[in-house]
Amino acid sequence: MDRTALVTGATGYIARHVIVRLLDAGWRVRGSVRSRAKAAEAIAAIRAALADPAGAERLELVELDLASDDGWREAAGGCAAMLHMASPFPIAQPRDPDELTRPAVEGTLRALRAATEAAIPKVVLTSSMVAVQYAGFPGTKPVYTEADWTDGNDTRFTAYTRSKTLAERAAWDYVEGNGRKIALTSINPGLVLGRPVGGHFGTSVQVLRRILEAKDPALPSVTFAIVDVADVAAMHVAALNKPEAAFRRFIASAGDASFADIARILAAAFPDRRIVTRQAPDFLIRMIGLFDSSVGTILPDLGRRLNTSSAAARDVFAIRFKDMRETIIETARYLSEKENI
Ligand code: NDP
Numbered sequence: 194m195d196r197t198a199l200v201t202g203a204t205g206y207i208a209r210h211v212i213v214r215l216l217d218a219g220w221r222v223r224g225s226v227r228s229r230a231k232a233a234e235a236i237a238a239i240r241a242a243l244a245d246p247a248g249a250e251r252l253e254l255v256e257l258d259l260a261s262d263d264g265w266r267e268a269a270g271g272c273a274a275m276l277h278m279a280s281p282f283p284i285a286q287p288r289d290p291d292e293l294t295r296p297a298v299e300g301t302l303r304a305l306r307a308a309t310e311a312a313i314p315k316v317v318l319t320s321s322m323v324a325v326q327y328a329g330f331p332g333t334k335p336v337y338t339e340a341d342w343t344d345g346n347d348t349r350f351t352a353y354t355r356s357k358t359l360a361e362r363a364a365w366d367y368v369e370g371n372g373r374k375i376a377l378t379s380i381n382p383g384l385v386l387g388r389p390v391g392g393h394f395g396t397s398v399q400v401l402r403r404i405l406e407a408k409d410p411a412l413p414s415v416t417f418a419i420v421d422v423a424d425v426a427a428m429h430v431a432a433l434n435k436p437e438a439a440f441r442r443f444i445a446s447a448g449d450a451s452f453a454d455i456a457r458i459l460a461a462a463f464p465d466r467r468i469v470t471r472q473a474p475d476f477l478i479r480m481i482g483l484f485d486s487s488v489g490t491i492l493p494d495l496g497r498r499l500n501t502s503s504a505a506a507r508d509v510f511a512i513r514f515k516d517m518r519e520t521i522i523e524t525a526r527y528l529s530e531k532e533n534i
Contacts, residue, residue: 195221196220196221196273196274197221197222197223197271197272197273197274198215198220198221198222198223198272198273198274198275198276198433199223199225199255199268199269199272199274199275199276199313200212200215200222200223200224200225200275200276200278201225201257201259201275201276201277201278201279201300201304202225202226202278202279202280203222203224203225203226203232203235203239203254204226204227204231204232204235204393205278205279205393205395206385206389206393206394206395206397206398206422207278207319207382207385207395207422207425207426207429208224208276208278208279209235209238209239209242209389209390209391209393210390210422210423210425210426211276211278211426211429211430212224212239212252213239213243213390213426214426214427214429214430215430216239216243216248216249216251216252217243217244217245217248218430219251220251221251221252221253222251222252222253223253223254223255223268223272224236224253224254224255225254225255225256225257225268225279226254226255226256226257227256227257227258228256229254229256232254234391234392234393235390235391235393236252236254237391238390238391238392238393239252239390239391240252241391242390242391255267255268257279259279259280259281259296259297259299259300259303260295260296260299260300262303265303265304265306265307266307266310266311268307269307269308269310269311269313270311271311272308272311272313273313273314273315274313274314274315274316274317274433275304275307275308275313275315275316275317276316276317276319276429276433277300277301277304277305277316277317277318277319277364278319278429279300280296280297280300280301280319280356280357280360281293281296281297281353281356282353282395282396283396284396284399285486285487286351286352286353286486286490287352289352290348290352290355290356292352293353293355293356294352294355294356294359294360296356297356297357297359297360298356298359298360298363300360301318301360301361301363301364301367302363302364302367304316305364305367305368305375308375309371309374309375313375314374314375314376315375315376315378315433315439316364316375316376316377316378317377317378317379317380317429317432317433318360318361318364318377318378318379318380319379319380319382319429320357320360320361320364320379320380320381320442321357321361321381321382322337322381322382322383322384322418322444322445322446322501323343323350323353323354323357323358324342324343324345324354324357324358324361324362324381325337325338325339325341325343325381325442325444325501326341326343326418326499326501327343327344327347327350327354327493328341328342328343329341330343330344330347330349330350330493331493331497333497333498333499334500335500336500336501336502337418337444337499337500337501337502338444338502338504338505339381339441339442339443339444339505342358342362343358344358345358345362346359349493350493351490351493354493361379361381361442364377364379365377365379368440373440376436376439376440377439378432378438378439378440378441378442378443379441379442379443380425380428380429380432380442380443380445381442381443381444381445382418382420382425382444382445382446383417383418383420383444383445383446383449383501384397384400384417384418384419384420385397385420385421385422385425385445386398386400386401386419386420386421386422386520386521386524387421387422387423387515387520387523387524388422388523388524388527389422389527392531394527398524398528400417400452400455401455401459401521401524401525401528402528402532402534404452404455404456404459404468404469405459405466405468405525405528405529405534406534407466407467407468407469409469410469410471410473411469411471411472411473411477412451412452412453412456412469412471412472412473413452413472413473413475413478413488413491413494413495414451414452414453414472414473414475414478414495414496415451415452415491415494415495415497416449416450416451416454416494416497416498416499417449417450417451417455417499418444418446418448418449418499418501419446419447419448419449419450419455419517419520419521420445420446420447420514420517420520421447421514421515421517421519421520423515424445424447424512424514424515425445427510427512428443428445428506428510428512431510431512432510435509435510437509438509438510441505441509442505443503443505443506443509443510444501444502444503444505444506445503445506445514446501446503446514447503447514447515447516447517447520448501448514448517449498449499449500449501450517450521451472451498452472453470453471453472455521456468456469456470457470458518458521458522459521459522459525462522462525463525463529475495475496478491478492478495479492479495
């Protein structure tokens with residue numbers, strides 16, 4: 194096989210796993226980075242994680258920024274597939290939501306326009322559960338499926354939630370408006386955990402770090418759909434080879450767990466550690482949220498118990514999601530061994 198896939202955001206936590214999988218499956222990979230100089234650690238880590246070190250020769254880098262037109266046309270040229278994974282995912286939310294929504298939406302459209310110009314037939318977009326899980330807000334639906342959509346214009350949601358929702362919407366609108374020339378698949382992962390490739394583990398793993406550090410006296414009643422990074426990567430690669438995956442979204446989730454559920458799993462697995470498992474009353478978190486903007490960002494999630502269906506992914510990709518307990522414990526073990534937490 195000699196097909197080339199363009200993977201945007203090659204330095205990212207999830208993208209590194211995707212690239213390892215693509216190279217091991219025989220693909221050529223053109224990984225986009227913002228700066229070659231800053232990508233050295235990621236590339237070394239990807240090489241070290243390959244089952245067959247020869248795969249490293251099939252990896253090349255290009256420089257692309259979501260906010261600039263430079264280089265997209267050349268980067269997409271000759272590719273058989275594109276995996277658009279780059280999107281801003283900061284820990285702290287900016288005051289101005291445009292700081293995230295603009296690069297997310299414009300970057301997605303740049304990627305799709307480049308795919309059209311290069312006649313790339315297949316694009317996989319990394320969207321998110323946040324583009325699904327606020328359908329019916331502030332209520333909760335009995336089960337969340339791919340038919341559910343967050344309202345990306347609702348200013349009650351975080352800039353990140355809005356950026357992911359608006360970017361995915363823009364992608365579907367673009368593809369429909371272009372006569373479905375690109376077979377788009379969207380992967381919508383919940384909170385992604387699991388061992389990183391190299392030292393970069395992204396924003397999602399910070400949730401576990403926070404619980405392990407046990408600095409909070411009680412935990413907010415916030416629930417996440419949780420999924421292992423290896424399963425998310427496997428879905429991205431499988432989507433390239435499955436015609437049935439075209440023009441569909443797929444939730445990636447092994448199950449749903451609250452902060453307190455995660456803390457209880459960790460307390461049972463690491464009995465020698467001090468882990469806070471107490472849940473804080475919602476009114477208290479709401480009050481703190483008035484003064485602390487980092488707490489303010491979780492207010493839309495307070496008291497909402499998610500029940501996420503991953504039936505579509507299990508059906509089309511025949512995936513058996515890794516047990517979330519194993520993922521949580523493995524990630525915690527990594528953080529404690531490698532990060533000294
Ligand atoms: P990372 O922060 O590790 O990766 C984000 C990637 O996007 C990095 O490579 C980053 O480059 C790149 N990027 C950000 N802004 C720009 C920009 N302006 N121009 C070019 N590249 C940019 O996050 P994850 O790996 O966790 O996330 C990858 C994707 O998965 C994102 O789309 C995210 O929204 C989505 N996702 C993640 C989930 C999770 O729990 N981790 C859950 C659901 C979806 P650089 O290294 O230069 O900063």
